[in-house]
Amino acid sequence: HSINTPEVLRIFEMDENEKMDGFMLHVHPDDVQKVRDAIDRASKTGVYECEFRYIKNGREKVVWALGRIQFENGEPQKMIGTVQDITEIKRIERELVEKTRQLEQSNKSLQQFASVASHDLKEPLRKISLFTDIVMQAEKARLSEDSMIKLERMQSSSKSMMRMIQDILSFSMLESKQQKE
Numbered sequence: 001h002s003i004n005t006p007e008v009l010r011i012f013e014m015d016e017n018e019k020m021d022g023f024m025l026h027v028h029p030d031d032v033q034k035v036r037d038a039i040d041r042a043s044k045t046g047v048y049e050c051e052f053r054y055i056k057n058g059r060e061k062v063v064w065a066l067g068r069i070q071f072e073n074g075e076p077q078k079m080i081g082t083v084q085d086i087t088e089i090k091r092i093e094r095e096l097v098e099k100t101r102q103l104e105q106s107n108k109s110l111q112q113f114a115s116v117a118s119h120d121l122k123e124p125l126r127k128i129s130l131f132t133d134i135v136m137q138a139e140k141a142r143l144s145e146d147s148m149i150k151l152e153r154m155q156s157s158s159k160s161m162m163r164m165i166q167d168i169l170s171f172s173m174l175e176s177k178q179q180k181e
Contacts, residue, residue, distance in 0.1 A: 004016075007083075008083050011054075011061070011063060011083050011084075011085045012026070012054065012056070012063075012083075013056045013057055013059075023054075026054055026055055026056045027052055027053070027054055027055075028052065028053035028054065028055055028060065030053070031052035031053050034050060034052055035050055035052050038050035042067070042069050042076075042079070043069065043076050046068060046069045046071065047066075047067075047068060047069070048065065048066065048067040048068070048069065048079060048081060049064075049065070049066045049067075050064070050065050051063070051064045051065075051086070052065075060087075061085050061087040062085070062086050062087045062089075062090045063083060063084070063085060063086065064083070064084045064086045065081060065082070065083045065084075066081050066082050067079040067080060067081020067082070068080055068081060110172060111172050111173060114168060114169055114172035114173070115169060115172070115173075118165045118166070118168060118169040121165050122162060122165055122166075125158050125161055125162050125165070126162075128154070128158045129155060129158045129159065129162075132151055132154055132155045132158070133155070135151060136148065136151050136152075136155075
């Protein structure tokens with residue numbers, strides 16, 4: 001004879017008159033052996049733990065059960081334990097795995113974009129730097145001191161921007177396991 005709390009009866013969708021022996025009829029066919037193995041293990045170790053799918057009244061739920069077997073003369077007599085409906089937790093877990101996969105894909109796309117964008121941004125900066133050097137060398141004698149200072153600032157700014165682009169690219173390429181600073 002088993003004594004079940006209203007919560008256990010609610011989870012297994014049974015009334016007080018139904019015997020728990022019948023619950024195996026509603027264990028998902030792919031999980032029946034897993035439950036049987038857990039019961040066999042429990043009869044030896046005294047500890048029952050199993051997560052399985054349970055189907056009743058057209059609804060599938062995921063159930064987690066944990067129990068301790070009480071023995072008398074080496075024979076299992078009764079089990080005291082808990083049962084939880086973890087269907088919602090498992091749904092959230094699946095969603096989290098999917099969101100993580102989507103985030104990884106998004107990060108990969110972002111890294112590819114950063115790589116292409118940084119390459120495309122570096123090329124005009126190289127040209128600005130190159131032509132500034134050419135003007136400064138070729139026109140050095142004809143440029144005023146003020147013009148030379150402005151060209152040097154332009155050169156310095158383009159180098160600074162080149163470093164920023166390289167830093168952005170380096171940041172985007174950091175492995176997800178590394179801490180971004």
